[in-house]
Amino acid sequence: MTDFAKTKSLFHLPAGLLYLDGNSLGPLPRAAADRVGAMMQQEWGDLLVTAWTRADWINQPSRVGNRVGKLIGAPAGSVVMGDTLSIKLYQALASALEMSAERKIILSDSGNFPTDLYMAQGLIKSLDRGYELQLCEPEEIENRLSAEVAVLMLTEVDYRSGRLHDMRSLTEKAHEDGILTIWDLAHSAGALPVRVADCDVDFAVGCSYKYLNSGPGGPAFIYVAPRLVEQVQPALCGWLGHQAPFDFGLDYRPAAGIERMRIGTPPILQLTALEASLDIWDMVDIEDVRAVSIELSSLFIELVEASCPELELASPRDERRRGSQVSFRFEHGYAAMRALIDRGLIGDFRAPDIMRFGFTPLYLEAGEVRKAALIIEDVMSNRLWDRPRYHEHSPVT
Numbered sequence: 001m002t003d004f005a006k007t008k009s010l011f012h013l014p015a016g017l018l019y020l021d022g023n024s025l026g027p028l029p030r031a032a033a034d035r036v037g038a039m040m041q042q043e044w045g046d047l048l049v050t051a052w053t054r055a056d057w058i059n060q061p062s063r064v065g066n067r068v069g070k071l072i073g074a075p076a077g078s079v080v081m082g083d084t085l086s087i088k089l090y091q092a093l094a095s096a097l098e099m100s101a102e103r104k105i106i107l108s109d110s111g112n113f114p115t116d117l118y119m120a121q122g123l124i125k126s127l128d129r130g131y132e133l134q135l136c137e138p139e140e141i142e143n144r145l146s147a148e149v150a151v152l153m154l155t156e157v158d159y160r161s162g163r164l165h166d167m168r169s170l171t172e173k174a175h176e177d178g179i180l181t182i183w184d185l186a187h188s189a190g191a192l193p194v195r196v197a198d199c200d201v202d203f204a205v206g207c208s209y210k211y212l213n214s215g216p217g218g219p220a221f222i223y224v225a226p227r228l229v230e231q232v233q234p235a236l237c238g239w240l241g242h243q244a245p246f247d248f249g250l251d252y253r254p255a256a257g258i259e260r261m262r263i264g265t266p267p268i269l270q271l272t273a274l275e276a277s278l279d280i281w282d283m284v285d286i287e288d289v290r291a292v293s294i295e296l297s298s299l300f301i302e303l304v305e306a307s308c309p310e311l312e313l314a315s316p317r318d319e320r321r322r323g324s325q326v327s328f329r330f331e332h333g334y335a336a337m338r339a340l341i342d343r344g345l346i347g348d349f350r351a352p353d354i355m356r357f358g359f360t361p362l363y364l365e366a367g368e369v370r371k372a373a374l375i376i377e378d379v380m381s382n383r384l385w386d387r388p389r390y391h392e393h394s395p396v397t
């Protein structure tokens with residue numbers, strides 16, 4: 001069994017704060033500040049540009065990619081880090097469309113994260129080849145699969161409700177119709193066991209600053225099934241995805257394997273912070289994370305439902321159909337979340353009426369969940385949210 005008291009001690013967690021938002025921004029691993037500081041002094045400071053080889057910065061995106069790969073069931077050499085998730089999603093979609101040239105439909109669901117849909121819309125416009133993004137309700141996906149669909153593009157865990165798609169079954173059904181699959185693992189990587197290779201998915205992307213704790217703006221990851229990667233023609237042909245970047249040739253030739261999904265200069269400071277977090281992940285069995293996450297989230301639902309009749313559960317009650325977050329609907333959810341944050345309980349709000357709480361066993365325990373439920377009860381039963389200052393909207397929710 002994973003020693004979660006130990007992993008918790010390895011994070012900087014401000015005293016008196018209940019942090020139920022690690023699904024949006026993971027906390028600081030204590031070692032990250034020193035690691036990044038040492039890297040800045042000894043590598044950037046002392047080695048300067050020679051650190052690209054002497055500190056092996058040049059291979060850090062794939063070295064770290066292999067470690068992230070272990071958390072999503074990807075074999076070595078199939079994951080690389082870099083850029084933002086929006087960009088990685090764009091790359092995956094452009095490649096998948098290129099591979100299924102005759103088909104014109106991209107299928108996704110209304111629970112997908114907006115940036116994924118926006119990136120698809122932008123790509124469709126610039127390709128100008130008659131592609132169409134079709135959206136349906138999450139439960140309808142299976143019925144909408146057909147030989148017309150080029151790509152099935154889904155986020156495994158719905159960012160609002162926490163609803164969990166059945167990745168294995170949908171991938172299998174999509175493949176029966178010759179459809180390529182892209183899975184966004186933003187709320188899956190580090191939250192629950194993921195087996196991209198075993199489920200035979202074609203492309204997967206995800207971010208590192210949520211459950212993987214790489215810090216704000218940490219790089220995303222991309223996985224391409226090894227059986228496909230040599231056919232992938234990158235749409236964003238950056239020099240570091242070239243076969244021989246330092247030949248400085250005038251024409252693009254993709255690098256072998258997953259390296260072709262690299263674009264430009266990688267964010268070494270953030271990758272170094274992520275390495276400090278992955279050292280903690282090395283002590284963790286993701287099956288234990290899942291088991292404790294279910295315990296914590298089920299306890300939370302039970303306590304909140306018992307004390308706050310105004311809050312309506314927006315997440316699946318069946319824990320097998322839920323990721324590692326719990327959401328409640330409340331008409332004044334924005335103001336209520338502001339009131340909770342004022343009382344030291346951090347969750348977040350998602351329009352129009354979702355109060356969202358993330359469960360992260362690496363640094364969250366049952367005692368804190370109980371305390372959080374008491375604060376919510378206080379705010380709700382005493383209408384503490386109903387103060388003018390809690391109704392003023394800030395630009396980030």
Ligand SMILES: *Cc1c(COP(=O)(O)O)cnc(C)c1O
Pocket residue numbers: 084085086087112113115116155159184186187207220
């Ligand atoms: C968090 C999240 C993103 C964020 O994308 P960035 O490019 O990193 O800002 C994208 N997609 C999903 C599904 C997310 O949950």
